[in-house]
Amino acid sequence: MGSRASSLLREEDIEEIKKETGFSHSQITRLYSRFHSLDKGENGALSREDFQRIPELAINPLGDRIINAFFPEGEDQVNFRGFMRTLAHFRPVEDNEKNKDPDAGEPLNSRNNKLLFAFRLYDLDRDDKISRDELLQVLRMMVGVNISDEQLGSIADRTIQEADANGDMCISFSEFIKALEKVDVEQKMSIRFLH
């Protein structure tokens, strides 16, 4: 499968993706074959259903939110580049990347971008703020069913209180970053991709 899949991937595409995401050539071909195997419609793009077919995602409390994160706003399909761009958030930060060309813009796997990915999971309406309701929805997904709404509400209140600096009862992205400044995001939001 691998050879067939990689042959569908043009060399210049690989180069571009490489530049954009920082994945290595072999990582890209490997992930392409995965992409290809997920792509049941064989149309070079994944739909939500393609993701939903991954059984593990059905038992991931945030599974559907994460699937959504793969799709650009308002679209139902994600092509390989978009797929890779999302995955690139989870590339570990390598030592030699830290000081490399500062003018190339922030890499996708920077701390801020990793946090932004998480932030977006909450921020459904994309107003760059996590409201109490949005937080509550995610909390609801992540806790067992036997916590009452009131309890959850109080947890949400507390959580917002902790992070909310300007008193608008929402968590903005900058407040989000600040609240999580002690968390080792680089480590916790990275997975290893085979080289």
Add this chain to the structure above:
Amino acid sequence: MQVAPSYLLWALLLTCLIHTVPMEGISGASSERLVYKTRHGSGHRLENASSVLTVSSVHTQNRSGHHHNAGDHDTAHQPKNLTGVPIVSFKWDHVQEPYVVVLWIFVAGMAKLVFELNHNLTSVFPESGLLILIGFVLGGIVWGADKAQTFTLTPTNFFFYLLPQIILDTGYFMPNKLFFSNLGAILIYAILGTVWNAAAVGLSLWGCYEGGAMGDLDIGLLQFLLFGSLIAAVDPVAVIAVFEEVHVNEVLFILVFGESLLNDGVTVVLYNVFDAFVSLGGERIDAAEIIKGIISFFVVAFGGSLIGVIFAILISLLTRFTKNVQIIEAGFIFVLGYLSYLTAEMLSLSAILSITFFGVCGQKYINANMDERSVTTVRYVMKVIANGSETMIFVFLGVTAIDKTIWVWNTGFILLTLLFIFIYRFMGVFFMTYFLNKNRLVPIELIDQVIMSYGGLRGAVAYGLAVLLNENKIPEKNLLISTTLIVIYFTVILQGITMKPLVQWLKVKRAAQAELKLIEKVNSRAFEHILCAVEDVCGRIGDNWWTRGWNRFEEKYICWLLMKPKPRKSRDYLFNVFHKLNLADAMNYVTEGERRGSLAFLRNEDDTHVDFKKKFGVDIEDVMPDITVDTEYNRPDQVPVTSIIHDTVPSVSLNIYEQDLQGMRDIEDLRAHHLLQQHLYRSRKNHRHKYSRSNFSINQSEGEVQEIFQRTMRSRLESFKSAKTGVAPAKKITKLPQKERQQKMANGRPIDRSQSYPYGDEDFEFSASEGDNASGGGGEGGAAALYSFRTLYTAGAGIENPAFMPEMDTPPPMRSPPWLDQPESDASVAPSQRAQRRLPWTPSNMRRLAPLRVSTRSNDSFAMADVVVPEEPEDSPPRRDGTHM
């Protein structure tokens, strides 16, 4: 294990039983015993290599003259007893041998019990080290009583009666997937690593000897290499004992542990070869002999494994037919396992490899074929005897040391040995890891390498081999034994004690920060879920042609041969789950029946609860009685955490909010933390199946997984519904006319070949109609369900069968989606019938969705991408062999 009497010891322990034994009989027995010696008892596997039965000296050898003595005494006592009709007679000699063995087992067990009473002690000292120390004490008592060490760990006892069950246990409980996915690295470590260690240690010691560091010893290069080969191997027993207590990550564990198991083949060969070389003498070794040695490695290692596989096939076949002797079928596992060990031993192949592979290869089929109760029996018995033997081994390693006659001290030799095995272990691990990491999916981190190197513990196998050395060929045998013992004590006790702090210290860097804020806690957990999901999306393990090919072959042919037809069919993940559901259901009935029983809460055992209780329980109790009272600890009759009927967390006093917020801040924090701690879903990564010697915990979180699954499916259904009512159906739906459906049901399989259902097959249909009938649906219902499967599958998303939309909002019947749990967990139990009532919002067609999703695909990401995904050509006929199930 040695059966000679040591009356004072037993007088100390069991005065009342023994005080009438005539003392003069003993001394006679003792002295006679000390004289009577052959190597009779130590006929271990290496005898063929050393090829000579030698008469060996008194103390360090197995004293097998005991039967002889017992016989003497029986005859001596008989006349006295015959003076009248004895009503009661004291026949110590009659029972002496088994009696002493059992007493030792009892004492060792008691020793373990005593440690476990004090968790502070065991949290600092590894149990193995403590047992050795106890052994010192007991050995001292024996020495004081007999003025000689009458109980020693003899190679015969060790290799024949203590080791096999431990290795069988490790093989039987081996996390196979983990093991085989790391097999390459394990083999490298086991083969190259052991050879490297043996050669480097042997040569370096020889170099130092030539350099004059050890004074005057009667020992040559070959003897050094022989010693190197026996001291090189990491010991499985010691490794399990120590690593079990420090909870390292599973890959690291399997690497060290797998290495320690598989290096036995290498050790045996190296030992045999050098033993033969020593016998031959240096000048007669030529290229041919060396080549023969290399060939013998392959023969010994692969031959041993092959024996194990053959016996695994035998046991699998056998358990297919043991239905009528269910009461003893569990025994077959042990008997055949032991036979595989002995057979390999007989053929001078690697016995450890043999029994390891017996367990590894057989576990799946054994568990599938045997009755549930037998499987449980096997598991418990396995744990009991393995843990017991392990305890005995360590105690006797301690006892053995208290013996003046074996100690030959040579500071230079001993210290240099310790130094070299330590250094070369590190060098070997780092060097090999460097190359392995170039090809590994998940590189082995530096910290892990340190732990791996540091975890190179030596144990009883090395000691057993040292004792087996031929004294005539190796004059310094006692020095080698002493050094081996020192190395064992050093590694097991010192490295064992420091291992835990080291692991903690190294880990501290990784997980330093405590999650003080709620937002940190929530997000850390969210991060875990995200990572997990992304890994699943990426199919992290990657596609592995070999695995895929093997899985297919295995399911098609091997399962056909080795498994009963029934479990073969139900081997589908879905069926397993249903099976477990039913089992759990039965257990729930019992549990609930004994509502007042005090044991029920064990089922809810959970780390978080324990922690909470320990940490906060006391503080919180006054302020927040409602929470603490309601944790499962105080309410043994509680149903599991995820229950809906019984809300384990009560609607806590909400008037907290009406009170002064500032004043309640801390408590509120505490409460919120606690709630989150207890109720946040755990990421799958956190509770994967782990091998554990002393306990196999049933995974407690299936309910959680099920809950998540249901939520996900529900939300997907809802989003689909809204999409449907909104704009346009996303895709075309394949529909079959009613007539065709019925036709299909009649045949049990689709007859319409023009309609392609690439995943339809008999098993599948069986599952569909079975499930439906069980829930009360009639034949038509079954057909409908079948139809729904088909349609759903063809449609792809699995949720857009309009036929079931109306049902969606009705409260569900009892069945729940059987999707749960991660694949490795073999002991998962999940709520079923009864438990399902706790899931009131399950749409009734969930159970139809779920089987579809589960059964047409493999259940883990590993196989997911590889086994199932390859699409069959659209026009191919439906598969019926169930290979994808």
